[in-house]
Amino acid sequence: MNSTLFTLGRGIGQVMFQNNALSGIIMLLGIFLNSWQMGLLALAGNGAGTLTAYLSGYKQEDIRAGLYGFNGTLVGIAIGVFMQISLVSLLLMIIASAFSTWVTRLFGSQRWLPGFTAPFIITVWLLLGICSFFFPSLLLPTSSSVIECKPDLFRAFSLNIGQVMFQGETIVSGLFFLAAIFINSRLNAFYVVMASLLSVVVSLFWGVEYSMLNMGLMGYNGVLCAIALGDKTWKGAFYSVLSVLISILLQFTGMKFGMVTLTAPFVLSVWCIMGINKLASGKKRLNILG
Structure with a gap:
């Protein structure tokens, strides 16, 4: 149980290059303070990506370091940013988080370019493209920015x-x-x-x-x-x-x-x-x- 919590914590911390479970937990608290839905989605995406790595037989050391969780974390949060929360969008989140893990693995198998958050970017771009054609009702309307007259x-x-x-x-x-x-x-x-x-x-x-x-x-x-x-x-x-x-x-x-x-x-x-x-x-x- 503790090992799983540490892995999930690092999976959040690694979004900002912090291989530290406590750092990840504090970041998760920061997300929950803004939106409990996004906090749950971050955990779900992290868990889906990490579980995919386990089931795919990837290196345990990399999994424990959160390297297969941070892109899934971002994918999970992105679902709450761009989509209506529904059974379909949650299913897409699980699939997309798993896909981001496989893309992470592809980047890790070559030495030319580190993946960083590229798996998350590729996954979300594909997801938004697919949804715009097949599930347009899932996408949230684009909100227009409020005009502000001075810097804060x-x-x-x-x-x-x-x-x-x-x-x-x-x-x-x-x-x-x-x-x-x-x-x-x-x-x-x-x-x-x-x-x-x-x-x-x-x-x-x-x-x-x-x-x-x-x-x-x-x-x-x-x-x-x-x-x-x-x-x-x-x-x-x-x-x-x-x-x-x-x-x-x-x-x-x-x-x-x-x-x-x-x-x-x-x-x-x-x-x-x-x-x-x-x-x-x-x-x-x-x-x-x-």
């Missing part, structure tokens, strides 16, 4: 963190997420704060609509970028800042075209930085050989 900086800062898991209704969720990260890694917490603040500043200078800024839509990808790349070196700090900036550009562009971006700007930005780093390392080796 603290709200934007907090929701930049909370929106990593679709928690954009209360600042408390983001603060719980930050506390959960701080418990596991002060370095990661530092980069979360840096990325959220940087996203706010850049968005203000860029003239982003206050409604987008205040809802945390411009910063949540940057938060993930900073955790993924930030370390104790100047190089890591530089790459994390660069990745945050790229993610803001990608998010802004995607939203202007009406895309459901999810965490695609984060994944694409980090992949881009990894490519830059690989090219730079290759040139350095060539110079040494020359």
Whole structure:
């Protein structure tokens, strides 16, 4: 029983790169404080993804680390964001969470690109496409954003963190997420704060609509970028800042075209930085050989 709870906790914590069951439980509490339905969906998606990994015979070490649960966690929450809750949507959630586990496995079987949240993105995009054709009544209507006339900086800062898991209704969720990260890694917490603040500043200078800024839509990808790349070196700090900036550009562009971006700007930005780093390392080796 305890082992299962630890696995599920890590499956939530790994959404923000925290291989710590306590961090995951605190994040789950943050979700429940915003929406008990989303909290249950997060657990259900996590459980479905993790169970699929068990039944598929994947490595126990990876399962216990939550590596097959975090994409399912996001898929579960996404069901509550984009769909009416019904028997059909819950069945689709189970299938989609299982599918995200198989996609995670595919990414893990190659060495070129880490999957990060790509399995979640691919799964939800496919799910939304299928539903728009076959189950349009399941999809919730798109809500128009309320026009806001001034920035709410603290709200934007907090929701930049909370929106990593679709928690954009209360600042408390983001603060719980930050506390959960701080418990596991002060370095990661530092980069979360840096990325959220940087996203706010850049968005203000860029003239982003206050409604987008205040809802945390411009910063949540940057938060993930900073955790993924930030370390104790100047190089890591530089790459994390660069990745945050790229993610803001990608998010802004995607939203202007009406895309459901999810965490695609984060994944694409980090992949881009990894490519830059690989090219730079290759040139350095060539110079040494020359």
